[in-house]
Amino acid sequence: MIQGLSEISKLCVYPSDSNFLFVEILDSGFTSSGLFDFLIRQKLMIRDCSSFPGLGSQFFRFCLMQPEDNTRLLQAIQSYFCS
Numbered sequence: 001m002i003q004g005l006s007e008i009s010k011l012c013v014y015p016s017d018s019n020f021l022f023v024e025i026l027d028s029g030f031t032s033s034g035l036f037d038f039l040i041r042q043k044l045m046i047r048d049c050s051s052f053p054g055l056g057s058q059f060f061r062f063c064l065m066q067p068e069d070n071t072r073l074l075q076a077i078q079s080y081f082c083s
Helices: 002-006 032-040 067-082
Strands: 011-014 020-025 059-063
Touching: 002 011, 002 020, 002 067, 032 059, 032 067
Parallel strands: none
Antiparallel strands: 011 020, 020 059
């Protein structure tokens, strides 16, 4: 999952020692709320971190799940940023 997300030039994936990944969107043409809306229509969910103190609309996080669910989420995120 980390490798796949890191291959998307519009994203920065931060190291994690927990079961979730924290990601920054580097392209100002995209927002975490836009990604959330895109994913929720596919029955996938991320946490939009724009309400976190000190963070803006460029940050999101999500929990790692079963491998097949992670693959589905990764493919949807790639589709959002690379299409």
